[in-house]
Amino acid sequence: xxxxxxxxxxxxxxxxxxxxxxxxxxxxxxxxxxxxxxxxxxxxxxxxxxxxxxxxxxxxxxxxxxxxxxxxxxxxxxxxxxxxxxxxxxxxxxxxxxxxxxxxxxxxxxxxxxxxxxxxxxxxxxxxxxxxxxxxxxxxxxxxxxxxxxxxxxxxxxxxxxxxxxxxxxxxxxxxxxxxxxxxxxxxxxxxxxxxxxxxxxxxxxxxxxxxxxxxxxxxxxxxxxxxxxxxxxxxxxxxxxxxxxxxxxxxxxxxxxxxxxxxxxxxxxxxxxxxxxxxxxxxxxxxxxxxxxxxxxxxxxxxxxxxxxxxxxxxxxxxxxxxxxxxxxxxxxxxxxxxxxxxxxxxxxxxxxxxxxxxxxxxxxxxxxxxxxxxxxxxxxxxxxxxxxxxxxxxxxx
Amino acid sequence: xxxxxxxxxxxxxxxxxxxxxxxxxxxxxxxxxxxxxxxxxxxxxxxxxxxxxxxxxxxxxxxxxxxxxxxxxxxxxxxxxxxxxxxxxxxxx
Numbered sequence: 386x387x388x389x390x391x392x393x394x395x396x397x398x399x400x401x402x403x404x405x406x407x408x409x410x411x412x413x414x415x416x417x418x419x420x421x422x423x424x425x426x427x428x429x430x431x432x433x434x435x436x437x438x439x440x441x442x443x444x445x446x447x448x449x450x451x452x453x454x455x456x457x458x459x460x461x462x463x464x465x466x467x468x469x470x471x472x473x474x475x476x477x478x479x480x481x482x483x484x485x486x487x488x489x490x491x492x493x494x495x496x497x498x499x500x501x502x503x504x505x506x507x508x509x510x511x512x513x514x515x516x517x518x519x520x521x522x523x524x525x526x527x528x529x530x531x532x533x534x535x536x537x538x539x540x541x542x543x544x545x546x547x548x549x550x551x552x553x554x555x556x557x558x559x560x561x562x563x564x565x566x567x568x569x570x571x572x573x574x575x576x577x578x579x580x581x582x583x584x585x586x587x588x589x590x591x592x593x594x595x596x597x598x599x600x601x602x603x604x605x606x607x608x609x610x611x612x613x614x615x616x617x618x619x620x621x622x623x624x625x626x627x628x629x630x631x632x633x634x635x636x637x638x639x640x641x642x643x644x645x646x647x648x649x650x651x652x653x654x655x656x657x658x659x660x661x662x663x664x665x666x667x668x669x670x671x672x673x674x675x676x677x678x679x680x681x682x683x684x685x686x687x688x689x690x691x692x693x694x695x696x697x698x699x700x701x702x703x704x705x706x707x708x709x710x711x712x713x714x715x716x717x718x719x720x721x722x723x724x725x726x727x728x729x730x731x732x733x734x735x736x737x738x739x740x741x742x743x744x745x746x747x748x749x750x751x752x753x754x755x756x757x758x759x760x761x762x763x764x765x766x767x768x769x770x771x772x773x774x775x776x777x778x779x780x781x782x783x784x
Numbered sequence: 785x786x787x788x789x790x791x792x793x794x795x796x797x798x799x800x801x802x803x804x805x806x807x808x809x810x811x812x813x814x815x816x817x818x819x820x821x822x823x824x825x826x827x828x829x830x831x832x833x834x835x836x837x838x839x840x841x842x843x844x845x846x847x848x849x850x851x852x853x854x855x856x857x858x859x860x861x862x863x864x865x866x867x868x869x870x871x872x873x874x875x876x877x
Contacts, residue, residue: 552792694793695817731813737794 387602392607393641394585395576395592396566403507403515406479407719410601411467413483416582418441418534420444425588430459430534430571431635432739433651434488436578439568439767444492446559453495457543458485459570460501462665464633464776469592470572472607474505477576478512484575485522487582488568496562498543500525501572529780531634531689535738536569539693548736549691558585567640573664589613591649596630596667596777597621603776610649616666625671628754629698630777632662634682635752636742638675658750662743673776674769676689676762679748680708685779686744697741700732704748711759714767723760725752786824786850791817793798795844802845805833805836 398405416422419440423752426436445456458481461472474481481499489497499509503526514520525543527533533548539573540561542548561567570578573592580587597604597620610619620629629644633636637659639647645655654660669675687701707725709740711717729748732741752759789809798816808829809821822839825833825847837845 407807571842695796695798695815696793696813699817700816731819735791735793735817737792740807 386772388395394580394590395473395477395480395573395622396607396609397480398728399476401476401478401512402752403479403512406551410480410580413486413579413582414556415490416487420780421485422581423588424757425687426574426577426581427588427651428571429573429577429664431633431756433481434775435478436570436574439570439588439753440463440488440491440559441447443558443566444502444699450559450566452565454484454492455496455498455567456489456492456494457502457539457567457569458499458572458575459536459544460499460505461536461539461548462502463527463529463531463533463535463689464635464665465531465780466594466630466633466665466667468487468594468605468662469607469665471596471677472720473573473592474501475508480576480579481572482512482516482518483510483579483582484572485576486518487578489772492568492669494568494653494781495523495524496565498523498525499563499572500526500527500530500539500543515615518741523721526573527736531686532691532738532740535740537738540567544725549693550736554739586770588734591661593619593649593661593664595620596665598623598668598776599626600672612648612650614649615645616647616649617718619649620644620666620668620669623670626668628669628671628675630665630667630669631659633665634686634747635739636660636662636665636747638679638747638754639750640747640754669776672768672770672775674712674758674767675751676708676758677705677767677769678775678777679755680712681775681779682777683744683748684707686740686747690740691738692783694736694741696735700741701744704732704745711762712763714765716763723754744771787830787833788824788838788850789820790846790848791820792820792846795842797842799841801839801841802836805839806832809833811837817872818845854859 413445423437427432443454447708460470461677463772506524528548532538535550536557537551538548543562557567577587589612592609594607605640628638643657683705687705690697690701692698728744800812800816803810803812803817808820837847
């Protein structure tokens with residue numbers, strides 16, 4: 386696969402310096418109505434919540450509580466298949482910091498935090514020093530866990546505790562960092578705010594992390610693509626592509642023919658039961674087994690459960706174990722698929738965070754899309770070459 | 785006054801006292817965690833519901849005034865009579 390067409394937008398030229406940033410984008414000017422500017426912008430952290438509504442909700446909560454708000458830039462990209470936020474932070478840190486500055490200005494925030502994996506922090510510290518903002522923005526290192534970027538887990542980490550989700554009552558927008566109303570905004574969303582504030586039409590593009598098969602194994606890259614694009618024009622799909630994973634490990638598998646034609650925007654993906662989520666697009670090559678890939682990922686997801694909520698703690702490991710069995714060629718135990726479906730129903734909507742819901746959405750899509758593979762397994766054979774390594778990345782993956 | 789039961793899923797450790805005291809609207813899943821009948825608490829169950837709330841050793845069962853649900857909460861709400869876990873306000877996150 387050839388190098389991706391890196392647009393000059395969010396990913397810049399590769400020079401992360403303030404000078405390169407100012408040369409490309411010019412200085413940041415004050416924006417009287419940031420929420421108005423952000424009218425068409427949706428959050429890029431996974432949930433796709435409208436940025437303007439979130440800005441206004443936090444401003445309102447701070448007014449109601451008679452206190453100052455906190456702003457947290459969320460660079461916690463716990464999704465193993467996603468690299469777009471890390472790439473953005475290393476290539477264009479000043480766009481993210483501009484967005485943080487804009488959001489803090491809009492809310493009159495007293496505390497401004499940028500949280501990210503520890504590998505990103507030295508570069509961010511250099512960027513802050515260049516701007517003379519070292520005292521104004523606190524950098525927080527996040528653990529390398531799937532749920533570390535979950536909003537309430539992030540708040541817990543910023544407050545100095547373990548990065549574990551909490552119940553959403555009261556919501557973070559009302560009681561977040563230090564008990565104060567808190568805006569948690571994904572770093573790509575912040576960078577897009579910085580472009581919108583300069584009059585660029587940045588709301589219609591998005592960053593995606595692509596996984597495709599190359600001659601020497603899996604190729605991973607990050608690209609900025611228009612949301613109205615066909616998925617098939619953004620992700621190279623070869624004749625051998627079996628299925629496409631959209632959104633990441635809380636996302637959905639789609640049959641290749643369906644994925645190729647769908648538009649990447651919210652409505653387009655929703656029409657086929659998918660969402661862009663963490664911006665992951667993966668084309669599963671023909672010589673891999675989709676059930677095996679799914680089992681490996683779900684094993685990881687079960688292990689990454691915070692273990693706080695009974696249904697998730699009990700359900701995900703059982704689902705993962707059943708998928709391990711279904712991933713092996715040979716007739717499965719009677720009722721195993723029905724067990725997976727019943728357990729899936731029992732975990733949905735019963736966690737403090739969306740981890741169980743996202744995990745079983747991923748499982749359900751796999752059972753739909755890989756139904757022929759499941760039948761093949763029941764009949765004693767498997768599509769994948771026995772020696773083939775898993776395609777999708779799973780940390781510590783020995784499964 | 786209309787009220788609604790909610791489980792704090794983190795606090796809940798699956799003692800099951802709620803299902804013993806309030807079998808009309810709480811049953812346990814196969815791991816011992818409560819499944820609540822969705823919607824407002826039926827009339828006549830307010831006193832036993834209060835007893836169940838007080839009896840929960842983990843203080844995980846909550847009785848709340850049924851407020852107007854936000855759009856996303858409404859979408860998550862099951863039909864009356866259907867079983868659900870804890871319905872939570874998942875407004876702006």
